[in-house]
Amino acid sequence: MKTNTNSVTTTSSLRGDALLAMIGNTPMIPLHFPEENRTLWAKCEFLNPSGSIKDRLARTIVLDAESHGLLHRESIILECTSGNTGIAFAMVGAARGYRVAIVMSERASGERRKIIQHFGAELILFADAGYKRGIEMTREMAEADPRYFLPRQFENPLNALDHESETGVEMLEQSEGQVDCFVSGYGTGGTLAGCSKALKKGNAKTQIFAMEPAEAALLTGEEACCHWIEGIAGGFVPPLLQGVELSGVVKVSSREAMEMTLRLNREFGLLVGSSSGANVTAALRVARDFPSDARVVTILCDRAERYFSTRLFGDCS
Ligand SMILES: Cc1ncc(COP(=O)(O)O)c(C=O)c1O
Numbered sequence: 001m002k003t004n005t006n007s008v009t010t011t012s013s014l015r016g017d018a019l020l021a022m023i024g025n026t027p028m029i030p031l032h033f034p035e036e037n038r039t040l041w042a043k044c045e046f047l048n049p050s051g052s053i054k055d056r057l058a059r060t061i062v063l064d065a066e067s068h069g070l071l072h073r074e075s076i077i078l079e080c081t082s083g084n085t086g087i088a089f090a091m092v093g094a095a096r097g098y099r100v101a102i103v104m105s106e107r108a109s110g111e112r113r114k115i116i117q118h119f120g121a122e123l124i125l126f127a128d129a130g131y132k133r134g135i136e137m138t139r140e141m142a143e144a145d146p147r148y149f150l151p152r153q154f155e156n157p158l159n160a161l162d163h164e165s166e167t168g169v170e171m172l173e174q175s176e177g178q179v180d181c182f183v184s185g186y187g188t189g190g191t192l193a194g195c196s197k198a199l200k201k202g203n204a205k206t207q208i209f210a211m212e213p214a215e216a217a218l219l220t221g222e223e224a225c226c227h228w229i230e231g232i233a234g235g236f237v238p239p240l241l242q243g244v245e246l247s248g249v250v251k252v253s254s255r256e257a258m259e260m261t262l263r264l265n266r267e268f269g270l271l272v273g274s275s276s277g278a279n280v281t282a283a284l285r286v287a288r289d290f291p292s293d294a295r296v297v298t299i300l301c302d303r304a305e306r307y308f309s310t311r312l313f314g315d316c317s
Contacts, residue, residue, distance in 0.1 A: 015095070015096055015097055016092070016095030016096040016097070019049060019091070019092075019095040020059050020063070020092070020095070020096075022048075022049045023048055023049060023055040023056055023059045024048070024055075024056055024059075024166050024167070024170070025170060026043060026044045026045055026047050026048065026170070027043075027044050027047065027174075028041050028042065028043045028044065028170070028171060028174040028175065028297070029041070029042055029044060030042075031264075031268060031280065033284060036284055036287075036288075037292065038284060038287050038288075038292070038296075040280065040283050040284060040287060040296050040297070040298060041174075041175065041295055041296065041297045041298070042276075042280065042297075042298055042299065042300045043167065043170070043171060043174075043297065043298070043299050043300065044300050045167075045299055045300060045301050045302070046270075046271075046272050046273075046276070046300050046301065046302050046303045048088075049091065050084075050087045050088050050090075050091040050115075051084075051087070051302055051303035051305070051306065052084040052087065052088065052231075052301060052302035052303070053084070053167075053191060053299065053301045053302065054081075054084040054085045054087070054088035054302075055088045055091070055092070056162050056163070056166060056167065057085065057088065057151075057153060057158075057159050057162060057190060058085065058088035058089045058091070058092040058151075059088075059092055060158055060161075060162040061151040061153075061156060061158055061159075062077070062089075062092050062093075062096060062098070062151075064158055065149060065151075066096075070149060071098060071149055073097075074147050075098055075099070075147055075148075075149045076098070076099040076100065076101050076145075076147050076148050076149065077089050077093055077098055077099070077100045077101070077148075077149050077151065078100075078101045078102075078103070078138050078141060078142060078148040078149065078150055079100075079102060079103065079138065079150070079151050079152075079153060080102075080103040080104070080131055080134035080135045080137065080138050081102060081103070081104055081134075081153070082104070082105065082108055082131070082187065082230070082231050082234060083104060083108045083109065083112035083113075083116075083230070083231065083306065084112075084231055084301075084302055084306075085151075085153055086100075086102035086104055086112065086116045086121070086123075087112060087115050087116055087119070087306070089102065089121070089151065090102065090115070090116045090119035090120070090121035091119050093119070093120075093121060094119045094120050094121075099121075099122070100116075100119070100120075100121035100122070101121065101122040101123075101124060101141075101148075102116050102121055102122070102123050102124065103124045103125075103126060103134045103137050103138050104116075104123060104124070104125055104126070104134065105125070105126060105127075105128060105131075105134065106125040106126065106127060109230070109306060109307055109308075109309050109310050110309050111305065111306040111307065111308055111309060112306050113125075115306060124137070131154070131234040131235065131236070132235065132236065135154065138150055153188050153190070154188050154238050154239065154240070155239050155240070157240075159188055159190035159194070159240060160189070160190045160193040160194035160197070160240050161194060162190070162194060163190055163191050163193070163194025163195045163198070164193075164194040164195070164197045164198045165194075165198070167191065167194065167195050167198075168194055168195035168196070168197065168198025168199050168202075169198050171195065171198070171199065171297055172198065172199065172202040175295050175297065177202055177203065178203070178295050179199050179202065179203065179206050179295050179297050180205075180206060180207065180290060180294040180295050180296065181206065181207045181208075181209065181247075181283075181286060181287070181290055181294060181295070181296045181297065182195060182196055182199050182206060182207075182208050182209070182296075182297050182298070183208075183209040183210075183211055183250065183279060183282050183283040183286050183296065183297070183298045184209075184210065184211060184279060184298060184299050185210070185211040185212065185229070185232040185233070185275050185278055185279055185282075185301075186210060186211075186212070186232060186233070186238060186241060187231055187232045187233070187234060187238070188238050188240055189237075189238035189239075189240035189241035189244070190240050191299060191301075192208070192210055192241060192244060193240045193241060193243075193244050196208040196244055196245070199297075200245070207247035207248075208244065208245065208246055208247055209246065209247055209248045209249065209250055209282065209283075209286050210241075210244075210246050210248075210249045210250070211232075211249075211250050211251075211252055211278055211279055211281075211282035211283075212232070212233055212249060212250075212251060212252075213227035213229050213232070213233050213251070213252060213253070213254060213257070213278070214227075214251040214252060214253040214254075214256075215227040215253065215254060216233045216235070217249070217251045218233070218235075218236065218237050219237060219241075219246075219249045220249050220251060224236075227254045228254035228257070228258065228274065228310070228311050229252070229254055229257045229274045229275055229278045230273055230274050230275060230307060230310065230312075231273065231274075231275045231301060231302065232275045232278070248286070250282035250285055250286060252278045252281045252282050252285075254274075256277075256278070256281050257274050257275070257277045257278035257281060258274060258277065258311060258312060259277070259281075260277035260278070260280050260281040260284075261273065261274045261276060261277025261278075261304075261312060262277070262312075263277070264276060264277055264280060264300070265304065270300060271303055271304045271305070272300045272301070272302065272303060272304055273301065273302045273303065273304050273306070273307050273312065274307070274310075274312055275301045275302065276299070276300040276301050276302070279298040279299055279300070279301070280298055280300075282298070283296050283297075283298035
């Protein structure tokens with residue numbers, strides 16, 4: 001058998017395994033809204049160890065790269081991200097013993113930068129708010145230096161596959177197979193594409209709705225403008241969303257997202273970020289068109305502590 005002597009897995013297969021085992025299998029909880037007389041179901045992805053849904057992707061891509069001999073002692077994992085993917089790769093890299101370099105918009109919150117650096121990863125900032133420039137930078141860097149390993153979260157099919165085989169399957173198990181409707185925003189589109197595939201396999205009648213910022217409603221055919229919903233809608237429709245069969249698109253304004261996030265923080269005790277508030281706003285709106293006992297599922301994507309310097313905490317200073 002051909003063995004790769006350079007591969008980290010061959011020398012330290014247990015390194016970080018305990019941390020990786022903490023990723024996923026998140027609870028799904030009911031959120032009851034008495035005024036609206038509605039209960040939604042929310043998958044608590046903010047409970048992953050680095051605090052976001054992106055831990056799943058980082059774990060799966062690193063394990064897959066190891067199994068294909070693509071990661072070596074001298075490798076540097078290089079990714080462009082709005083923050084959560086960077087935090088997740090920085091955490092997995094630290095646990096597994098890899099160098100990590102993260103390319104990120106300088107508009108991303110300082111807390112996310114600090115967390116990434118605190119895990120020991122290198123941070124490379126670019127001026128633009130969207131992802132395009134950052135993705136180009138990672139490609140240019142990888143062409144110039146073979147040590148870089150690019151997870152390519154925006155196009156890597158493992159991103160969606162992971163949500164299909166895990167997140168979506170967990171949702172089905174946690175709802176005894178009955179999910180009538182799934183509502184989610186998109187960044188890379190991995191969550192929406194993967195979960196909807198699993199849910200449709202479980203029940204072809206499950207309806208899938210995409211949430212997007214009202215200020216950047218690209219799926220609705222509008223221009224992308226600035227919005228305050230952190231972690232989603234990076235200025236283009238991601239390739240992973242191609243072929244996703246949507247029943248509809250729900251536009252949520254940044255202000256509505258903030259208001260709902262504060263409700264989740266203060267009325268439910270859930271310290272989540274603004275994309276969670278946006279998802280719940282959209283799910284509540286969609287739920288109006290379903291019978292009251294229908295199971296409408298959405299995602300609480302990440303924790304709020306990484307947003308202290310953003311508008312979300314604006315009235316707490
Ligand atoms: C806070 C937050 N919410 C939602 C998403 C969207 O997830 P996906 O990239 O799977 O579309 C992300 C992605 O980065 C995120 O950081």
